[in-house]
Amino acid sequence: MDTTESGPAADRTEDLRHLRQLVARARHVVFDFDGPVCFLFPGSSAERVARDRAEWLREHGLHGLLMEEDRGHPDPYLVLSAVAGRHPGSDLVAELEERLTRQELAEVPRAWPTPYADVLVRTWTALGARLAIATDTSDRPVLSYLDSRGLTGCFAPHVYGRTPVPDLRLPGPHPHAVRRALNALGAAAGTSLVIGDTPADFAAAREAGTAFVGYAPNERGERRLLEAGVPRRHLVSSLDVLLRAVREG
Numbered sequence: 001m002d003t004t005e006s007g008p009a010a011d012r013t014e015d016l017r018h019l020r021q022l023v024a025r026a027r028h029v030v031f032d033f034d035g036p037v038c039f040l041f042p043g044s045s046a047e048r049v050a051r052d053r054a055e056w057l058r059e060h061g062l063h064g065l066l067m068e069e070d071r072g073h074p075d076p077y078l079v080l081s082a083v084a085g086r087h088p089g090s091d092l093v094a095e096l097e098e099r100l101t102r103q104e105l106a107e108v109p110r111a112w113p114t115p116y117a118d119v120l121v122r123t124w125t126a127l128g129a130r131l132a133i134a135t136d137t138s139d140r141p142v143l144s145y146l147d148s149r150g151l152t153g154c155f156a157p158h159v160y161g162r163t164p165v166p167d168l169r170l171p172g173p174h175p176h177a178v179r180r181a182l183n184a185l186g187a188a189a190g191t192s193l194v195i196g197d198t199p200a201d202f203a204a205a206r207e208a209g210t211a212f213v214g215y216a217p218n219e220r221g222e223r224r225l226l227e228a229g230v231p232r233r234h235l236v237s238s239l240d241v242l243l244r245a246v247r248e249g
Contacts, residue, residue: 015233016245022211022234023242024249028187029124030178030205033135033142033161035197036215036239037121039112040104040137040145097138097162104141111145114215116239118149123246125154132158132181134194134204158184175207182208195242197221199228215239 034040084093125131131154133142139161146152146159160177182192194205197215202225205212214235216222222235236242 016241018233019213019236019241020245020249022193022213023245025191026129026193026211027191028130028132028182028185028193030132030134030181030192030194030210031121031155032194032196032198032201033133033137033145036114036195037117037133038114038145040107040141042110042112101138101140101162104138105144108141108144108148113149114239116243118151120239120243120246121151121154123243127246130158130185130187131155132160132185134160134177134181136162136200138162175204178204178208178210182210197225199224202228202230213242 031037083096121131133155135142139159142159142161143152143156146155158181160180178194181187182189185192189209192208192210194201194208194210194212195215196202196205196212197217202212202214212230212234214221214225214230216225216235217237222237225235226232
């Protein structure tokens with residue numbers, strides 16, 4: 001009787017084997033923060049923060065700084081990146097950035113830990129991997145969240161948060177942040193892995209020459225990453241898949 005696997009099951013088995021190989025080579029791992037580590041703006045809080053920021057601009061007579069398509073957008077980072085792109089280095093950008101940082105800090109107690117993230121981080125650290133975070137979130141709320149979960153020692157001092165323009169003109173971690181993390185870790189591209197959930201994360205990993213695993217917990221996230229060119233076998237819907245690969249490696 002022919003017991004050779006075929007079809008979707010065989011494809012999935014090969015995908016998992018490939019993922020284990022990526023993980024086995026990874027000695028340095030760079031995480032995006034919002035998504036792969038926690039959900040900083042769970043539920044409708046992202047929309048609320050985005051509305052607050054657009055309203056602040058309107059109250060100060062600055063609503064015209066936003067393009068029509070930017071108004072009412074649920075992304076809390078969009079106002080900052082849009083204004084930074086139009087007025088780089090201005091006092092307005094600095095004030096908006098500080099206001100966003102304070103809002104991020106206020107969200108930390110309400111953040112939802114990403115399922116399996118804590119144990120994945122601790123397991124990888126215990127097995128000798130060196131970890132970093134590169135994100136468009138300010139490093140202050142990142143460190144506050146890590147401290148609340150007892151994870152600071154797994155990452156610090158390698159937390160690279162939002163920086164001034166020109167980084168603010170791009171959504172997601174700027175490739176420079178990923179390179180800073182890798183350089184500080186003394187990492188070679190061939191033994192490094194970036195874990196993210198956005199096309200910007202993938203672009204940063206590709207520019208740095210590292211492997212990439214996309215965290216796609218829902219169909220919308222999966223579609224965005226696939227459309228950005230991420231191979232399907234590099235996507236996981238749960239960090240439990242990565243955790244098992246780490247333990248088996």
